[in-house]
Amino acid sequence: MWTGVQWQGTISPGASKRWFTWGWPTAWHVVWYLMPTSAQPGAPELEWDVGVERANATQCTYWITVRNLVGQSVDFEGRFAVL
């Protein structure tokens, strides 16, 4: 398994925003998760959903929808692991 950070993002209070990342080999088993980089203790800051598109026989695009659950902007890393 190997891991990485695909992007760094900021999301406004209460907002929902979608990012996409393309050209991933479909043969890879990839999981996506987020990590806030702005500390705001006391409650969860982010939640996310992953959608996936088959672009062609060998490549896919991941669509990650991020929701900010708190009343302040949240900076975060979009992380992945190739299993």
Add this chain to the structure above:
Amino acid sequence: MPPPVAPQRAQQLFDVCNRQLCCPASANPPCIPFSYPDDGCWGRAHEMCRLMIADGAQPEKVWIKGSLKPSSQNHPKCGFPGWLGWGWHVAPTLQVTTASGVQTWVIDPALFNGPTTQATWKSVQGDPSAVLKATAASMFFYKSFLYGGTDETDPTYVQTNAVLATYRNSLKLRSVTPDGPPPYFACMTKPPKVQWFGSLAANQTKSWFTWGWGAKWHVFWTMMPLTPCPGAPQLRWKVRVERANATQCTYWIRVTNLTGDPLKFEGRYDVLSW
């Protein structure tokens, strides 16, 4: 003979063509119905040449005649003898500079996932005695070679568009039969770490369950569409889990098709810790 290009440029030109692949059930123009392998290669080849020429390339074409028996996951019968194959076929070519000299490579997304050598392209069609002939890209229908008769060009792409429209419709029709859209499970072997192959109708949500998993194992589930349809996410999923007994659990995976087209997918797992 046109000047050779680097392998990277050949891949780039393959991508220029393959980017136009059709979502099978909607197959909106100007997409190219690569996943309807039965027929229409001459329309696909002429359109691919148009796209490559517009990108600054100088493709040619290779025509093959014989008792051709290709295999394809995109045909419900997979290959010979269920699918009888072709009497002839055509695809664009490029001259490519390689370590072993200049070679003719074929751009044929209906058969391959990248540019391929002409020898490989011929070999997968299952007739060693098949005859190959090269022409300029402008040759639309090489009738004198294929059947005898007068060759046809199509500089205005009117015939090309008619052929593409015919086979887009064939692909759409096939996708709404019980076979569904390509690819076809009967033609595929399940790769490692794929628990199941699934089908979903347009906008359908459906649950699958899988039982007998060690409760101690850390299991992660991901879904991957098998039916290509570029432009938007196709699938979303939620995982729920039931503790069946002291040592085993059952996973319930609810998969949603986000599109208005039917699709096929594979349900994948990874055990992160045993």
